[in-house]
Amino acid sequence: MAVGILLVTHEGIGSAMKHVAERLLTPPPLRIECFEVPFDADLATVLPLASAALRRADGGDGVLVLTDLYGASPANVASRLAQLGTPVRRVSALNLPMLLRVLNYGDLALSDLPGIAVAGGRNGVQVDDV
Numbered sequence: 001m002a003v004g005i006l007l008v009t010h011e012g013i014g015s016a017m018k019h020v021a022e023r024l025l026t027p028p029p030l031r032i033e034c035f036e037v038p039f040d041a042d043l044a045t046v047l048p049l050a051s052a053a054l055r056r057a058d059g060g061d062g063v064l065v066l067t068d069l070y071g072a073s074p075a076n077v078a079s080r081l082a083q084l085g086t087p088v089r090r091v092s093a094l095n096l097p098m099l100l101r102v103l104n105y106g107d108l109a110l111s112d113l114p115g116i117a118v119a120g121g122r123n124g125v126q127v128d129d130v
Contacts, residue, residue, distance in 0.1 A: 001059060001060035001061045002030060002031070002059035002060065002061055002106065003030060003059060003061045003062055003063065003064055003106070003108075003109070003110045003113060004030060004031040004032075004033065004056075004057035004058050004059045004061075004062075004063045004064070005030050005031065005032045005033070005057060005063070005064050005065075005066065005099070005102060005103075006032075006033050006034070006035060006053055006054055006057040006063050006064070006065045006066070006078075006081075007032065007033070007034045007035070007065075007066050007067075007094065007099075008035050008036075008037065008050065008053075008065055008066070008067045008068075008074045008075070008077055008078045008081070009034070009035075009036055009037070009067065009068040009074050009094065010036065010037060010039065010068055010069070010072070010073075010074060011036045011037070011038060011039065012036065013036070013068050013094070014034035014035065014036050014068075014094075015034050015036060017034075017094065017096060017099055018032050018034045020096060021096070021099050021100060021103060024100065025100070025103050025104075028103055029103055029104075029106035029107075030059070030102070030103055030106040031056075031057055031059050032057070032103075033053045033054075033056045033057035034053070035049065035050045035053040035054075035077070036074075037050075037073045037074045037077055039073075041073060043073065043076060043077060043080070046077060047077065047080055047081075050077050050078075050080075050081055051081060051084055054081050054084070054086055054088070055086070058086055061087070061109070061110055062086065062087030062088060062089070062110035063086060063087070063088050063089075063110075064088075064089050064090075064091070064102060064110060064113045064114070064117065065078045065081060065082070065088055065089070065090045065091075066090075066091055066092075066094040066098065066099065066102075066117065067090065067091070067092045067094060068092070068093070068094045069092065069093070070092035070093065075090075075092055078090050087110055089110055089111070089113065089114045090114075091114050091117045091118060091121075093121055094121075095121050095124060095125075096124070097120050097121055097123065097124020097125075098117050098118075098120045098121035098124065099117075099120075100120065101116055101117065101119065101120020101121075101123075101124075102116055102117050102120065
């Protein structure tokens with residue numbers, strides 16, 4: 001049993017993040033699924049598709065859902081997913097350091113991963129003045 005990761009993003013973002021993570025960490029230590037919300041999507045229409053992605057991501061210990069922009073359609077879909085019964089924790093402002101950090105702590109419980117994700121995202125932002 002393991003925690004899964006679901007990237008719920010605008011079009012193009014989640015698949016690109018997943019691709020890079022899978023190239024850098026082969027094989028990835030956790031299952032990564034991606035659901036990209038079309039810009040013109042009706043949330044009621046995409047929810048069943050997002051729910052299917054959530055079920056594919058779940059390794060038995062719940063799913064960490066990472067979204068790209070808090071308050072936007074992907075985050076709203078993620079909010080609805082959290083009400084469907086699968087244990088879910090959500091973190092917004094997805095970036096590559098966040099995703100890689102979570103993957104490097106794949107042995108942790110779902111309850112511990114949001115803090116790891118936030119630290120990875122925050123610590124990955126640097127000003128390079130050299």
